[in-house]
Structure formats: structure tokens, C-alpha cells
Amino acid sequence: MTKKTLAKTLGINLPSPLQRLEMRSAPGNELALYCKRDDLIHPVISGNKWRKLSGNLQRILQTSGCDGSNEIRNSVHIGSFGGAYSNHLHALAFACFSLGIPCTAFVRTHPNSPPTPTLEDMHRWNCRIHFLSREEYRKRTDINFVNALLKAHSLSHMIEEGGSNSDALSGVGEIVSEVLAQSEQPFDSIVLPVASGGTIAGIIKAIRQRNITAKVIGIAVLKGERYLESMVNNLLDECQTQSSWKILHEPKFHCGGYAKINSEILNFSIEFEQSQGFALDHVYNAKSFFALNQLLMQKSPLLGKRAIILNTGGMQGNRGKIE
């Protein structure tokens, strides 16, 4: 199955719009700002999760000899990892359900905690849900642990947490090709949230391949200085941070950890939704758009004269309680 057929089967809407965004800025800060609306790609398989899954699903279906017939699909059974509000697992479960592929989610949560709306959706889409303790979950990149899960659950493929692996990069790179086709002039910077690093790695790679000078600015949504850089470098097969990209680790932006938010960012995201007409998720985009707001107010030279912010979609986090 080609990527095009796959996208068509799942009802994926591409290219996502590139729209003008008006945000308050420091006086005299003349800058054209655009938002790449990947939140509009699909109601469930939203944002960067489709970008990362497309290459993974295509490769899996290809290597399993799937031509779209149900018979061959029966040899495929995909597993993956995530939390109880994971946008990635939610998107994967829905994609597998639509394609008729069995799917097992390995979820970091206590088996006695009440099911989240995200897990309830996945259950409805026939996704098998297997709980992992925090200790077990920590072994998610350990090859022996993964092999044991593959065997015990009769899986044919395991996709890394968040869908971030080398197969994810080309699909993410399509964001850059779309932007270049949608915009008459080159852009100076692109801002996006960073958690497992697959999205920023795909953007960096695409920008290099096309010889563009734009700066890639990642906003860490968790406490991960150096750790996030090494994840990105691993995905890019590099060992040094290059000048073409930078991850900002300000505690003011990540609020001390994954899925943690403070009232300043929460209020910002409420005001943003009221003034701009689209919502930001609390785990990723509330933080990256807040960071952009701060960079605009500080007249940060990082942004240049034409900046793009990537809305990575994914609203599952907003179905949980706010910490």
C-alpha cells in the first residue's frame, strides 16, 4: 500500500493549512507569523502522530507483504508504548482499527486506576490494553524486554514510544515540503514542542536535505536537558548539536515536567483559544505557543523575520485532570 492509499483509506486531510497568525509582540518587532495547522489532519489521528505513523505503517504493511487484502493483514499485529492519555496510542489504535490490523497497547499505569477516556476509546476500537508498572515501563527501549513482549503477545511489530524512530522522519519531513509549497518566501524559523524527539528530528533532517537555512526551535515540554538532545542526535545519527537547531529548556516553559502546567500557561491557552478560535492541548502546544509568546515579547533574534509555529494537534491530554 502506498502512503497515498494509506492516507486516503484513513481519511487523512493533507496538506494541512498554513495560516497567518497574529500574536502580540514587543513594539517594533516586525515579524510575519504563520501557524501550520497539523491539528486539522484528522479528528483522531491528529497532528504529528499521523506524520510519524505514516512511514511506520507503510513499512510494516510493505514488509508483511500487505497489498490491502484482509487475508495478509492477519499476519500483522502491532504493539506500542505510551501513557494513559497518549495521543500516539490513541491515533495508532484508531488507525489499526480502521485498517483491520490487531493492535496491543502497553500502557504505563496502575492496573487498578480507573480507565481514562483515551483508553476507553481504544478499547472500543478493539485495541488490546496491557498495563505496565513504572519499573517495567522503564525497560521499553531494552531489546530483551521488547523481544519478550513480542513473543508473549504474538506481535509482529513493535513501534517505539510516541512513534519516534527512523521510519518516522520522512513523514515528518513532509511538513517542510508542504510549507515550502504553501509559502512564497522562505521562512527563518519553525517552533515546535519536543517530548520524544521524533518530530523535531524529522524537521531538522528535511531542512538539511533541502539546504534551507531556517532555524528549528524546540520547546522541551519535560525536564530533559541533554537527554532530549541525545535522543534527537540518535534519531539523526549524529553526536553533536548543530547550529541549525536548538531546544529551549526553560522551566518557565516546561513547568517542571511532563503534563505539568501552571496557571500562567493555562490562562494563556484559554485566552489564546478565545482570540484565535482554535484550542491548544495542555501537554504540548500550550507550552510551545506560550514560549513563542515569550520569544515575541523579548524580541528574540532566534525567530527571524518569518516564523512558523507547528500546531502538533493531539488533544488527549486535555481529557485528564490538570495538575
Ligand SMILES: *Cc1c(COP(=O)(O)O)cnc(C)c1O
Ligand atoms: C507526541 C506529541 C508531541 C511530541 O512529539 P515528539 O516527536 O515526541 O517530540 C508534540 N505534540 C503533540 C500533540 C504530541 O501528541
